[in-house]
Amino acid sequence: MKKMFPIVILLQLFLIGCVEQEIIDDVNLVTVTGFDKVEEDRIRGTAIANTYLKDQPVQDYQLDEISELSRDILSDMQKKSPDPLVLGKLQVVLFGEELSRSGITDLVDTLQRDATISERLLLAVTRDEAKKVLEADFGTQGASRFLSSLILHNKLHRDLPRSNLHLFLFQYYSKGQDPYLPILKKEEKDVLIDGLALFDDVKLVGEIPNEKLLFFKILADQYSQGSYTLNIPDSKEKAGIKSISSSRKLKLVSLNPLKVEISAHVEGYINEYTGKKITPNVIRKSEKAFKDEIEKESLALIGKFKELDIDPLGIGDDIRSKSRDFDISKWREKIKDLNVEVKADVLISETGVID
Structure with missing residues (x-):
């Protein structure tokens, strides 16, 4: 039995080597996305991806794409990116106010179908366009860390109720409750909490200041x-x-x-x-x-x-x-x-x- 132990270890190492892996230097991790309605049947997606350079701090860069279908936006963005875009580290998704009033069913459905996306993903509605919020200067924190910290801090220590992808879907599919999401607003150089968006199923119908x-x-x-x-x-x-x-x-x-x-x-x-x-x-x-x-x-x-x-x-x-x-x-x-x-x-x- 003791003679078999080294062989088992070697087999495990071999199998690990056979698993498809994504080296962090060879991919761009999308950490924040925003969606806006630009025409009657067209949606603009804005993605913030992290790029990793040797011996340099992580940097954000932005990609934009317009499409009729939300699932086509990422595939179209891939054509513009020098490295594969990966959603496994997605932390925050923003929905523009006009799009939210039209309904975000398809977008939320796309998110829940992606097995790489966490159920703890943070969702929020933006005053005006999501793209404008993502164009703010987030300093050394970067967009994902700043926005996720802003939302989580206001849930833990201030007046925002709990919300994330899992809770939103639970409320949406429930016949006895409707969803809600925080509202974010860009004010000059700052991004801040600006109330709570109220949904009838997945359409924005009101808000709480x-x-x-x-x-x-x-x-x-x-x-x-x-x-x-x-x-x-x-x-x-x-x-x-x-x-x-x-x-x-x-x-x-x-x-x-x-x-x-x-x-x-x-x-x-x-x-x-x-x-x-x-x-x-x-x-x-x-x-x-x-x-x-x-x-x-x-x-x-x-x-x-x-x-x-x-x-x-x-x-x-x-x-x-x-x-x-x-x-x-x-x-x-x-x-x-x-x-x-x-x-x-x-x-x-x-x-x-x-x-």
Whole structure:
């Protein structure tokens, strides 16, 4: 048996050598792509690829192609590239606003069919054209690292809800939820978050501005490290609430009439205060004001969703999981008749260091 061991090792090395490999110096890794509608039936694809040069930093270079079919864009780009273009390191895909309003079904379908593309691929809608965003100066970080860091930072530490290719497809194929994606905007030299795009299936039909994203995330996702500036009632003072964490539960009250109750539990601490001293009374007022604001803004958002006939919160899926008598196939017709009550429970458990 011991005599066979070296032979087995040699066979493994031989088989590894037989596997088709792509040497990083011989390929161009596409890390970001953007798609824009340029004519009624034509799409422009913009790709940012990394090129690796010996003893030099990685460099971005851009390729553009226009085609009627999204799957033809990459093959046409290959003709312009000195080395094969590979999608295995694709991190971010951007969709221009006009294209998003027309529908991005074919593009998302193309992405999910490519086995080399990760389900954690980040998707976003761009204000105006995706090409313009990709023409920004991303400095030494490069487009892929900057854009992916921008989106992930705002999910983990700010107000963006979770989203990626996997979640988008789950929401799209679900009969009880509609997809959403972050919106990116180029402003002079900067690229920044500019709200949340709301989809009816895969067509952009509305959006949520940045200042309302906190309330959407409380309803749709879970906070772990959020922050918010609160106006204290009956005074001119403001309190900065930090380390906001949240959870939410949905209770089915009745099917006829259709009514649900959403309970949101929110915790945080005051890390900044414009007044002289944080007293128990200030904390009580802050809790009450934050509770009232969450309930008011949440109901306003839900009213907007009902007007658009969409369900980005996944209320339909929640109801289906709680009642066998609920017909999910008719959910779209029932959204406008849905009665929602929001109850927020806010706990400001401690205070941070006050300067």
